[in-house]
Amino acid sequence: MPTFGEDVSIFANEDALREDWLPETLPEREAELEQLHYALAPATRGSTPHNVFLYGKTGQGKTAATSAKLTELEDYAENQADLDLTVVTFSCENITSSYTLASKLVLDITGSEPRGYDQHEVFSRLFDALDAIGGTILLVLDEIDNIGMSDDILYSLPRARSKGQLTEARVSVIGISNDFQFRDNLSPKVKDTLCDEEIEFTPYNADQLTSILRRRVDVGFVDGVVMDGTIPYCAAKAAQEKGSARQAIRLLYKAGELALQRDRESVDEALVDEAYGVLERERIEDGLRNLTVQDTLCLAGVVSLECKDAAPGRTKHVYREYERVSDMTGDSTLVQRRVRDHLQELDMQGFLMMQTHNRGPEGVHYYTFSLNVDLDTTLAVLADNPRYVSIADTLRTTARRHDRL
């Protein structure tokens, strides 16, 4: 039994390895920071900063860069008597439309949420709230791609002042997006205004990830704990996937924790490999647990194909399995059209692998689906839930018969 306080010293400052740690410098993002700087600079001259749109995959330093630059700007503004600057940062997680975004923004600023009103009224309350703050307002909308096609607010915000809906405040929008396509799908009128400055964050390569990791290790770990080759190894592993700094750091942190558990005094490549496995499993487990009933049943349809060694299978075949599975649980059976949508969502979340098969350049195409995560783990997680335990058992038996386990 471990005792508190008797840990081998591995971590010097564990906070530096956590998700929410914001580095003070981002040498790998010099160019992007400079672009951001010039976009915001008008604020220091008493004018409205440009609207900026930052895009790039997760873990590329978009949020960190924005936060670093804005802190710098806020510090500057603090010492200038005639500069009234407010930064409002808002994460659009779970926000699916302009309407909810506006209403949640009002909640964020004023503390009360307008609901049940029409969109026009909600927008105008948002403008009132912004006017009440006054001065120059930088509105940072993180993960803005969540609002999808409904982008009215992105059109209205930058124009509110010229339309007289805002009188006291000057508002600039800084949109941060993980989704490259989001930009293309914006309506043309929004693209015009919001995207007058665009900053793209391309994925870090292995060398850049190595430098980033090295700085974190210097702060986070005790000197000499992390072996020489471990950092580049970790970086290479992360670069191979998405080039995400977040993932690279998470990996190293997990490896450190494993080292602690094992009473090791150093972190080596084998531990990184192990940490990788642990994180992957956690990812699947969390993901599966958060799926809705129908999502899970659709997934189970594909799992069923896998167990019969019939994957990848076409939509039709998945649907047949889905019908069997949902019969077993007694849940309502959806129409095929809807199941297709669920399958596509599961593909986007990485649980399924959806392949397009084309026949002819433009015309008829069809999809096949296969499981993109470990079958055994998936069955285990399904069996954890009483609702699906009978499915999991049946499928496991089938899988054994077909030598899939």
Next chain:
DNA sequence: ACTCCACAGGAATTGAGGGGTG
């Protein structure tokens, strides 16, 4: 050559569920 089928995906609609106003 013609018709029918399979399939993806867009659009419109519905009904439940959250909440408003007068």
Next chain:
DNA sequence: CACCCCTCAATTCCTGTGGAGT
């Protein structure tokens, strides 16, 4: 209370297209 706002999952209908069958 009647009637309004918006969201979300789901259904229904429709369109476009190549391939199979006749």
